[in-house]
Amino acid sequence: MSNTIYIKNMVCPRCISSVSRIMNKLNIKYNIIELGEVDLTNELSPKNKNLISVELQNEGFSLVNDRKSQLIEQMKNLVIEKIHHSTEDTDLKWADIISRELNLDYKYLSSLFSSVESITFEQYIINQKIERVKELIVYDEMTLSEIAFQLHYSSVAYLSNQFKKVTGMTPTQFKKSVDKNRKFLDEI
Incomplete structure (x- = not known):
């Protein structure tokens, strides 16, 4: 029997910290917590599984049960x-x-x-890449060429075309817009 539980909506290092706090609060021992999963040291009892499920839901996460x-x-x-x-x-x-x-x-x-x-x-990957592009544009620390290179786009033109297709505006228009319209990663 696997001692790994899978958790929906874990998308960042803070999510890992949050799940770690839940496990420690419930005194459930684990080996490692990664995005979307926790490797437990022991098999989970039904009672503890219910407790974890409730605590996770309170934090915006949920257990994933089917394969x-x-x-x-x-x-x-x-x-x-x-x-x-x-x-x-x-x-x-x-x-x-x-x-x-x-x-x-x-x-x-x-x-x-x-x-x-x-x-x-493939569209999910594109949506995630566009959210990352938005984030990097808002930070204003990299040029569009550097962003394209970091995210493995073949050219700035390709990135710009894909950005416009997904958002309806060019990266430059996005940078100038008041409403940055960013999404949470678990909502993409």
Whole structure:
């Protein structure tokens, strides 16, 4: 039996801290907490599972119980980790990353994602990248060329076209706009 529990809506290091506080509050021992999952040292009793579920819901999280939902959460967390929290430079394609990390066929995972989330996995990746672009534009610490390079766009023109297609405005228009219209990562 696996001692890993999967948690929906964990999208940042603060989420990890929040879940860590919950586990410590409930005196539930764990080995490691990562985006979307907690590796427990022992199997969880039904009583503790209920306690965790209630505490998680109070913080805006929820337990993921079925295998398909777990796979989708793992896919989302990998995308968020690579786009928003990683500085590693990789030439790998998303299909290779996802199938390697989850040890399943990419076509199956992509199809599963689309059937449950009502958007393609590729569109989810694009939406996450555009949110990261918005964040970096708001910070105003990098040029658009540097942002394009960091997020592995082939050119500034490609980034700009994709940005406009998703947001309805160019990166320059976005930068000048009063309403930055950013989204929470778990709402993308």
